[in-house]
Amino acid sequence: MSFSIRLTDAEKSLAQAYADMHSISLSEAFKRALFEKIEDEYDAKIAEEAYAEYLKDPETVSHEDAGKILGL
Numbered sequence: 561m562s563f564s565i566r567l568t569d570a571e572k573s574l575a576q577a578y579a580d581m582h583s584i585s586l587s588e589a590f591k592r593a594l595f596e597k598i599e600d601e602y603d604a605k606i607a608e609e610a611y612a613e614y615l616k617d618p619e620t621v622s623h624e625d626a627g628k629i630l631g632l
Contacts, residue, residue: 565590 567575579589621629 575589576586579586582589584592
């Protein structure tokens with residue numbers, strides 16, 4: 561799949577400088593940025609859900625106790 565985006569000259573220059581700095585193509589730079597953003601937002605959503613679950617039942621278990629529970 562391919563797609564195109566419109567950038568100002570300044571935006572393209574910045575994006576190209578980033579790609580050059582990492583020795584990757586402009587296409588790869590955008591692909592990495594997109595998937596990193598998706599991953600960050602997914603991680604934040606999962607963290608919010610876990611925190612909400614913790615707030616409902618804030619009981620915690622020590623590392624030592626967790627190991628015993630898991631038989632480690």
